[in-house]
Amino acid sequence: MPYKYFLxxxxxxxxxxxxxxxxxxxxxxxxxxxxxxxxxxxDLPPLPGLEDKKRGLSTADLEGKPVLVNVxxxxxxxCKVEHPLLMRLKESGVVPIYGINYKDKPEDAARWLNELGxxxxxxxxxxxxxxxxxxxxxxxxxxxxxxxxxxxLHRSVGPLTSSDLEKTILPLVKASxx
Amino acid sequence: MRRGRAILFALALACVALPGAARAVEPGEMLSDxxxxxxxxxxxxxxxxxxxxxxxxxxSQADLAHDLRVxxxxxxxAGDTNQQVMDFIVARYGDFVxxxxxxxxxTYALWFGPLVLAALGLAGIAVYFARRRQQAPKPLSxxxxxxxxxxxxxxxx
Numbered sequence: 001m002p003y004k005y006f007l008x009x010x011x012x013x014x015x016x017x018x019x020x021x022x023x024x025x026x027x028x029x030x031x032x033x034x035x036x037x038x039x040x041x042x043d044l045p046p047l048p049g050l051e052d053k054k055r056g057l058s059t060a061d062l063e064g065k066p067v068l069v070n071v072x073x074x075x076x077x078x079c080k081v082e083h084p085l086l087m088r089l090k091e092s093g094v095v096p097i098y099g100i101n102y103k104d105k106p107e108d109a110a111r112w113l114n115e116l117g118x119x120x121x122x123x124x125x126x127x128x129x130x131x132x133x134x135x136x137x138x139x140x141x142x143x144x145x146x147x148x149x150x151x152x153l154h155r156s157v158g159p160l161t162s163s164d165l166e167k168t169i170l171p172l173v174k175a176s177x178x
Numbered sequence: 179m180r181r182g183r184a185i186l187f188a189l190a191l192a193c194v195a196l197p198g199a200a201r202a203v204e205p206g207e208m209l210s211d212x213x214x215x216x217x218x219x220x221x222x223x224x225x226x227x228x229x230x231x232x233x234x235x236x237x238s239q240a241d242l243a244h245d246l247r248v249x250x251x252x253x254x255x256a257g258d259t260n261q262q263v264m265d266f267i268v269a270r271y272g273d274f275v276x277x278x279x280x281x282x283x284x285t286y287a288l289w290f291g292p293l294v295l296a297a298l299g300l301a302g303i304a305v306y307f308a309r310r311r312q313q314a315p316k317p318l319s320x321x322x323x324x325x326x327x328x329x330x331x332x333x334x335x
Contacts, residue, residue, distance in 0.1 A: 027231065033272030040270075103241075129245055136270045138228035138242055 032155040033136055039069075039150050040134035044124025048106040050113075057098050057124030062150045066176045068097045068169070069144040070120070071132060073104045074112035076140045082159035086119035089165065095173045099123040102132050102140050145169055147176040202239050202247075209251050218251045221263050225250070226275050234277055 034040075043058035062069070070086065072079040086097055099120035101109045106125060113120075126132050135144070138157075145154040153172050156164055203222075209215040222236035229240040235247055246267065253263045267275055279285045318326065 030228065030274050031272055033268070033270060129242075130249075133242075133245060133249060133270060136272070138271070 029157060030138070032152075034144075034152045035155055037152055039144075039146055039152055040131070042124075042131040042134060044100065044126055044131055047101060047109055047123050047125045049110050050106075050123070054118075054120070054123050057100065057122045059150065061098065061122060062146050064148055065178075066095060066145065066147050066153075066173045068095055068173075069100060069135075069146055070097055071100045071102050071135070071137050071140050071142045071144075073102045073140050074108040075104065076102075078159040079141045080116070082141055082161075083116050083119070085160050085162060085165060087117050090119040094170065096121045100132065100135070101125045102137065103127065103129045143169070145172045148178060202235075202237055202243065204244070207244070207247055207251065209255070214251070214254050217260055218247070218254055221250050221254075221260055222247055224264070224277050225267055226277050228271060228275065 039059055039062050041059050044056050046054050046056040057069075068089075089095070090097060097119050099122070101123055103126065109123075109125070124131070129137075135142075136155075141159055143156045143160055144152050147153050153176065154168060156169070160169070203219070209218060219236060223234050225235045225246065227233045227235045227238035227240050227243040227246075229242050230238050233240075233243075235243040235250075250263055250267070253266055258266065264276070273280055273282075273284070279288060281289050
């Protein structure tokens with residue numbers, strides 16, 4: 001007779017396990033619609049005030065070599081958290097970082113970059129956030145890994161951590177380097 | 179006097195009815211064409227705000243929700259059908275942006291799971307009753323019958 005009691009208990013434990021696994025999922029990590037697709041068509045001007053030092057960013061700039069595209073803003077606190085990591089990545093020279101400056105005042109963005117350092121090779125200024133919508137951005141900072149053919153390989157939402165970088169992003173970059 | 183009362187009544191009605199009608203949509207966002215505006219509202223109510231995930235962009239005060247509301251209206255003005263506008267947003271943000279998820283292989287469990295569970299439960303109940311009916315009581319043994327006769331014969335305590 002013991003199997004008679006075993007089945008309901010097993011079912012109960014199974015359901016609890018499924019529900020509990022839901023508790024540890026991060027509801028802010030959303031599946032991305034753009035992974036595996038080409039980057040959207042866009043053409044962003046440089047940051048006003050930095051035109052002569054830093055060129056803007058467009059779809060054409062994302063072909064030829066793998067790059068990271070980082071969406072940032074000076075008003076965004078988590079951007080400040082990941083910033084030192086981006087600076088270190090820039091110094092290592094492994095992969096170029098391109099920036100999309102999201103809904104920012106140009107003078108604030110310029111001051112931010114001056115004070116903290118500028119990890120970006122190019123920066124496109126997205127004043128009204130319209131291009132960010134084409135990238136499916138819903139929370140800054142976001143970082144995209146783009147391969148040499150201009151395809152989005154990976155997207156990370158929220159501040160990068162060094163483990164994200166070493167376990168996911170850099171291996172993807174290396175794999176897509178010619 | 180009567181007129182004053184009518185105005186008061188209308189005001190009271192407006193107080194009850196308006197909060198439902200006026201949501202996060204700001205007057206500046208609205209389209210002048212009421213038909214298009216209504217379509218925009220319908221679409222917005224089915225799109226999730228990705229910042230405050232359990233609100234529609236029609237309800238949400240978030241910056242991104244505002245941008246998406248404006249974008250929906252721009253697409254409508256450009257001549258898109260409702261479905262084209264939805265597809266435009268889904269292409270950027272994925273199925274998750276739809277408050278009513280589509281039926282596809284990723285959502286079968288969501289749509290049909292409850293039906294399957296209910297069917298399993300009903301099947302379990304059916305089996306239980308079928309078994310109970312099959313287990314008819316065994317006929318009494320000779321000793322039991324004898325004891326029963328004795329009990330029936332005696333007049334009890």
